[in-house]
Amino acid sequence: MNLSFESLLAFFTSISVWDVAKYFVSFALLLYVAFAAVVVRQAGLMTETLHDQLAVFVKTVAFIHLAVAILVFFLGLVIL
């Protein structure tokens, strides 16, 4: 029992605070990707409601924003 407790303690002390932070940051970036996807949907709904010359531009920007959000998410996984 004592040995088990010591190994558990050793496990917890071996975890760096930055390892934990990495999971939180990754989760936050994942939420941001979801938000960027909602923005794409929103831009689609808006351009359906009112369609003009800038509709394509607005949708393109929304998609670029989503692509960059996904890129940053993977970048976070790699560099953190």
Place this chain on the structure above:
Amino acid sequence: MSDIYNSEENQKSGKTSGKKKGEICVRGSKNPLSAYISNPTKVTFSSQTDEEQVILLLRKHWITNVPWIALAVLLFFAPLILPIFPLLDFLPERYQLMSLIAWYLMLTAFIFESFLTWFFNVYIVTDERLIDVDFYNLIYKQITEAKADKIQDTTYRVGGVLRSVFNYGDVLIQTAGAEANLEFEAVPNPNEVVKVIQDLRTQEEMEVLEGRVR
């Protein structure tokens, strides 16, 4: 009815020669980013009928965008203070880099959302009705419309220094019966807008009298 509404461009090209009684001219920009667009040819909206023609497309005056643009500029340059106030120095370098990237990503979202809110919250005057399109947040929208023949009273108010200098204000449209009252907020040239709506109502009344109602 749509043939009685003519833009400045049409006037110049001579399309309005032989102006008839009751004819009105709608002056405005053709720039898609303008807050006051007359007779936009490339603009359609979801509930538009085949014969319906957009006479005016209105947004809030561009000056109403200044607060969020100023905030965006401030936020853009905010990381420059980091060398003076090392707020992120307790983080490892890779986390500092990610913080900076996340900052500018969120700033992009803020700018894009603010632009979308301004660009798609529009007021549309067609030859048949008035439409108020409101997007309140990411996924909630409200579209209010009133038929031109239900309009009872149209007033506008321009109060304050900025509104007087830049000539923008609120147009209040009261309607008869169960139709919702409309308010066009902070639109440019409110006096012109009121004039167009009043002429539209007059034309609708004439159509009813002459039995030409669509």
